[in-house]
Every structure is written in C-alpha cells, then in structure tokens.
C-alpha cells in the first residue's frame with residue numbers, strides 16, 4: 054500500500070495530528086505506517102533494543118529520546134533487528150549512527166540526525182507510555198503514517 058500523507062491531510066483534516074517537520078528519513082523504507090508502540094529513554098538504548106525485539110510485527114516503534122544530542126540511540130544493528138522482525142519502522146526523537154548501513158536496511162527509520170557516539174546500556178526509561186514531542190501527542194495504539202512529505206498521526210486506522 055502506498056502512503057500519501059498529503060492525500061490523508063486532504064481527506065481527514067480533522068482526524069490527523071501533523072508532526073513538526075524537523076525529522077529526517079534514514080531507513081530504506083521511505084513510506085510506512087502502523088500502530089504505535091512507545092519507549093521513553095535518555096541517552097540509553099537498552100529499552101529501545103528490547104522493544105525492537107518484542108513489539109508486534111507491523112508496528113512502528115516511537116522513541117522519545119528527549120532530542121538529546123549526547124549519543125546515538127540506534128545504529129545498523131538495531132535497524133537490522135527492526136527489519137528482520139518485520140516492524141514497519143522506527144521514529145526517534147533523537148539521533149542515530151551507522152547512517153550508511155541504516156539507509157540500506159529494509160525498514161523505516163526517522164530521526165533528528167546523526168552522531169557517531171553510542172549510548173549508555175543501563176536499561177533506564179519507560180515503556181508503553183504516552184509521549185509528547187514534535188508538537189503532538191503519541192499514544193500507544195494510535196496509527197502513524199510516514200512518507201517523503203512528513204509524518205501524521207491518527208487515533209484510529211484510516212481507510213486509504
């Protein structure tokens with residue numbers, strides 16, 4: 054199915070939250086959608102890995118990393134887990150590394166940018182909670198739609 058966020062905005066103006074246009078696409082899959090799973094972390098990606106290994110195939114993992122520029126929350130290995138598990142994609146309010154590998158990996162990866170330093174491995178953070186970033190609220194179970202034009206979220210699955 055081809056996502057066209059512009060068409061969704063035309064068709065469902067009252068049902069969509071539009072994410073702040075400050076995110077970049079790094080994954081090979083430029084257009085994807087699915088139900089949201091969430092984690093919230095700060096400079097620590099243990100819960101990101103655990104979510105990638107456990108959330109249902111087809112879901113989109115949304116990571117609130119507090120937009121921290123201290124380190125990368127995902128690299129080539131974690132992107133490969135997302136692809137192998139058949140996740141639709143990952144959206145990170147934070148930074149990634151191994152961007153050349155990530156852009157060859159068959160999943161969606163959205164983030165704020167790149168930084169080469171890896172994160173801490175302490176396992177701190179929260180899972181499956183409502184997030185607030187990018188000018189919108191991200192509830193687990195909401196649907197996110199992504200393409201080359203941007204990111205939009207609806208509280209239900211939309212007919213396309």
Ligand SMILES: O=C([O-])CC(=O)C(=O)O
Nearest residue numbers: 127128129130131171172
């Ligand atoms: O392990 C990490 O912190 C992230 C990483 O480099 C990878 O996913 O390849």
